[in-house]
Amino acid sequence: MSTYIQNFLKFRPLLNELVARDIKIKYRRSILGVLWTLLNPLLMMVVLSVVFTNLFKFDIENFPIYILSGQAIFNFYSDATNNGMASILGSASLIKKVYIPKYLFVVSRICSSVINLAASFSALLLVMMAMRVELHYTIILSIIPVLLLIVFSLGIGLLLAALVVKFRDIMHLYSVFITALMYLTPVIYPMSILPDWLSKIVRFNPLTNYLMMFRNVxxxxxxxxxxxxxxxxxxxxxxxxxxxxxxxxxxxTFILNL
Known part of the structure; x- marks a missing residue:
């Protein structure tokens, strides 16, 4: 274990550079740049709030905040795992040239997604203050489900990154899976509207547990x-x-399939 820790510390500056590279590439030639990490969840919240408040009339207090909190959790998982899955394939040219611990490419993508999550969390706090929602001390505990979600997403990202090198079809299948998972996570609807059989399926979804923990605090x-x-x-x-x-x-065996 000490060897792995020393190896990680040795390559930590490289990890910082990889994260910075990912952020720069994502917002290259964008006028607003990194500001989009804050605007994206806010704009999506406005659209979803207008549509679902009028279409389904969910009886949820502070429905925009309910949606934004769900978006923050689900979008992070989706972004982190999709980026982690493509990390090895996307760095094939670098992997073929020099030795770099390959897990760093996955970790760097997860770290980039954590930055987006921080922006979404900031947007959530701004909306809560704008709507004059009382902020309680329990907000401090939100770090617990967020950290658990990051670890969970890292594990899924590592798994997908390893599998997709050999089986490229997984990238297409996973996009379908993410769409289905979104509807099986209570991002935009309350659990109370679900029938018992569907409620059990939704609760079996790990993201549901993290989201409910996050919303509670x-x-x-x-x-x-x-x-x-x-x-x-x-x-x-x-x-x-x-x-x-x-x-x-x-x-x-990655090098044989890149």
Missing amino acids: MLNNTVFGVGDLCIGILEAGVSLAVGLFVFYRNQD
Whole structure:
């Protein structure tokens, strides 16, 4: 373990450069640049709030904030795992030239997505203050489900990055999976409208647990239960363990398939 830690510290400056590169490439030739990380969730919140408030008339207090909190969690997972999945393929030219720990490419993409998540969180706080929603001390605890979600997404990103090198079709299948997952995560609807059989399926979704923990401390001024926390830790731990196992078992053969 000490060897892995020393190796990570040795290449940490490179990790910083990779993250900076990802951000620059994403907003290259954009007039507003990084400001879009703040504007995107706000604009999407406005659209979804107008549509779903009038179309479905959900009886949810502070519905725009409800939507924005769901967007922050789900969009981070989607962005992090999609970017992590493409990280090895996208860095093929560099991997072929010099030795770099290959997991750094996945970690750098996840870190880039964390920056976007921070912007979404800032947008959420701004909207809460603009709508004069009382901010409670429980907001501090939001770091817990967010950190667990980051670990969970890293595990999935490592797994997908390793698999997609050999099986490129996974990229197309995963886009369909993400669309289905969005509807199986209570981002825009309350759990109360779901029938029992569908509610059980939605609760089985790991993102649902992280999202509900996040909303409890951000919007409901309540602390999540110990059971939810244990489930979240277990999901994140299993995801990271499986992702690391598959990635390290296959990383030596990446060069043959790039």
